[in-house]
Amino acid sequence: MSLDDYGGGQHEQSDVLVVTTNDLPGYRVTRVVGEVFGLTVRSRHVGSQIGAGLKSLVGGELRGLTKTLAETRTQAMERLMEQARARGANAVLAFRFDVTSGADVGTEVCAYGTAVVVEALPA
Template sequence: MDDADVIITTMNDLPGYEVVEVYGEVFGLVVRARNAFGNIGASFRTIAGGEVKGYTKLLTESRNHAVDRLKEAAREHGANAVIAMRFDCNDIGSVMSEVAAYGTAVTVRRAYAPPA
């Protein structure tokens, strides 16, 4: 494991590793606004049905950005992993989306040497 990299898992443990220190909850938060024309297009799409690709792209980018911020927060605590990671998404008004990635920052070490 690279010292600069942070392992993130949605599991409560990390197979092959042992937790040696727990720092507590960390999160990465992103709030993004969609432009007015995108909102109008999305309104029409809700009538006609189907995927709103602009929003799909926006939320995918937001999740990735939230995970990057989560890693940064974990590093600031001295952690090299985040366990039990989850996402939470909310609308703010009708023009913004909030995406939070959160979990427990920990330091892990290999429980055994990997086979050569």
């Protein structure tokens, strides 16, 4: 089991910086590109649903569903970064996730934020 199996986030070598804050210390926003989002919808695997149902009888973490949600959030975040990059941004401020379950068919995950162009302040 790797750290990425049950968590996520941005990799250090990324060319688009994504933060949850409204500003970025050490940087100056030179242009606001606008809202960007990355969206994905995942259906639940029948095997994981059966496993989750059995696990709910005894309690505990539903690891299969946890791993699926982590993968889904990572995919949504990667799509957000693709959108920002395609529009000329190098950062996304006020990054958030929105998660919605849809009629027992799947889970919609939307990663969204404000795409901007930033430059580092002189030291």
